[in-house]
Amino acid sequence: MLRIGLTGGMGAGKSTVARILTELGAVLVDSDVIAREVVAPGTEGLAALVAAFSDDILAADGSLDRPALAAKAFATDEARATLNGITHPLVGKRTAELIAAAPADGIVVQDIPLLVENGLGPFMNLVLVVMADTETRVHRLETFRGIDRDDALARIQAQATDEQRRAAGDVLLDNSGAPGDLEPVVRELWERRLVPFEANLRAGARAPRGAVRLVEPDPTWAAQARRVIARLAVACGDKARRIDHIGSTAVAGLPAKDVLDIQITVADLEVADELRESLRAIGFPRLDHITTDDPKPGTDPARWVKRIHANADPGRAVNVHVRVDGWPGQRFALAFVEWLRADAAARAEYLEIKRKAEANAAGLTGPAAIEAYLAVKTPWFEQVYPRVLAATGQDAASE
Missing domain, CATH: 3.30.460.10 (Beta Polymerase, domain 2)
Structure with missing residues (x-):
């Protein structure tokens, strides 16, 4: 099994790359989806959050009111540590379950927004970083997510810098161009690198090398x-x-x-x-x-x-x-x-x-x-x- 880490800043187009890879046959493990899943109504995660922060964090339908939780959990370092102590083990457990369920010859793509910030690159066989210039990202966040410019810039600046992502990425995917430009690049990466890498990994074989130059x-x-x-x-x-x-x-x-x-x-x-x-x-x-x-x-x-x-x-x-x-x-x-x-x-x-x-x-x-x-x-x-x-x-x- 080949484990690929996929990351990128807000608005860079990480979800586009994830979609293409999934269409090609990758098993997608999405950290954001898992983070919501482990605190859904009826889960031990939501029960633990209520016990720690009170039922003020619940919406009228019994689901998690995320802004209400954020107001409490990010008020102090101690509260943030409490939140992380509840959610991180649950996310890790569910992630491990999904990876274990993937086929032995699978290519697992872990979509992790904070991969760079949390230093998770060394635990992957390969890290893909989706890049786009700041103005392009801001425009996408304004147009497609309804986030105003100042808020978009603040969120971008709170994440890892482009330099930090370049240092962490084995493959940099430039998504600053027109829609559709990235798809042939990702398909070529899949065919020429990811699929052979998985086959070599499973067989315990070295990749071929060409002439000495x-x-x-x-x-x-x-x-x-x-x-x-x-x-x-x-x-x-x-x-x-x-x-x-x-x-x-x-x-x-x-x-x-x-x-x-x-x-x-x-x-x-x-x-x-x-x-x-x-x-x-x-x-x-x-x-x-x-x-x-x-x-x-x-x-x-x-x-x-x-x-x-x-x-x-x-x-x-x-x-x-x-x-x-x-x-x-x-x-x-x-x-x-x-x-x-x-x-x-x-x-x-x-x-x-x-x-x-x-x-x-x-x-x-x-x-x-x-x-x-x-x-x-x-x-x-x-x-x-x-x-x-x-x-x-x-x-x-x-x-």
């Missing part, structure tokens, strides 16, 4: 890595001692393959193996044919053993290296990034090697391309290994 540096690589790291942190819990963005994409301004390299540092290989299923479940199946880094001269080969996982998501290539704390591969990965960030000459030298490796892999795909690429890089890494340790103040004797 360097691209110009992407200023969003760091933010993309932070989202991946946040998901990995949830999956690993206290089994991860640290999780870092490593490799070329961690060095600002350096051309690289469009692949994020992430390192999970663990206490030992037993812990690395314990993480296998947790990482597979969030979309990072293990690659059993890769069990070690290339040992560097003068070091113990047994201490270069690692585990590696890769992305099931066809829309974002990621290598997740699980290495033991203090072992040379773990230390070198961190030191190498530190060295490149600090030394412009080192960056230029490495880029020259990368260009040669890219040329060596030209015309190849899959494992053959990677083998040709590494055939150039591996000898260079062996040569610079002691330089990197010396430049970063590490003791080669401890390797």
Whole structure:
């Protein structure tokens, strides 16, 4: 089952995207609908609210008078905490029930207006954010919801900013255009990314990769890595001692393959193996044919053993290296990034090697391309290994 978080500010058009995805076959779990459902007449939720805030919060027909509740519940921090303590567990329970009832091969879309504000992105396989400029959103709220301009602006400003949503979103869907412009974009996303992602996730398979090609540096690589790291942190819990963005994409301004390299540092290989299923479940199946880094001269080969996982998501290539704390591969990965960030000459030298490796892999795909690429890089890494340790103040004797 693939879990997609869907969010966006008021008036951005989140409901339009939800409708399209539902028509395509997604299972929609709407937080707003659930929030109303758990406090409907006759529910334990409504009874608990009445017990906490009195029957003044009821309308004449016995349903919840939401403005009356808001006047009481938002009067003090204590009252707000009481409200949240009643409703949040009920919403969470009902959400879990709906997700559990979805088919094993389902694509579940959780429509959560406050996903960004509540930091729920790391619990999703992917986050879709519907975006629209402020004036467009205000116009929609005035025209279609009858909300006056000042009120619309106040509500928009009370929510997450566009910058916060961009940082949280794996996919940004621009809905500032004409009605109907977004539908082909969402359909293409469904067919090319969401459906294959779900199939790969269910099968425990890595998404295919194409030719080895360097691209110009992407200023969003760091933010993309932070989202991946946040998901990995949830999956690993206290089994991860640290999780870092490593490799070329961690060095600002350096051309690289469009692949994020992430390192999970663990206490030992037993812990690395314990993480296998947790990482597979969030979309990072293990690659059993890769069990070690290339040992560097003068070091113990047994201490270069690692585990590696890769992305099931066809829309974002990621290598997740699980290495033991203090072992040379773990230390070198961190030191190498530190060295490149600090030394412009080192960056230029490495880029020259990368260009040669890219040329060596030209015309190849899959494992053959990677083998040709590494055939150039591996000898260079062996040569610079002691330089990197010396430049970063590490003791080669401890390797």
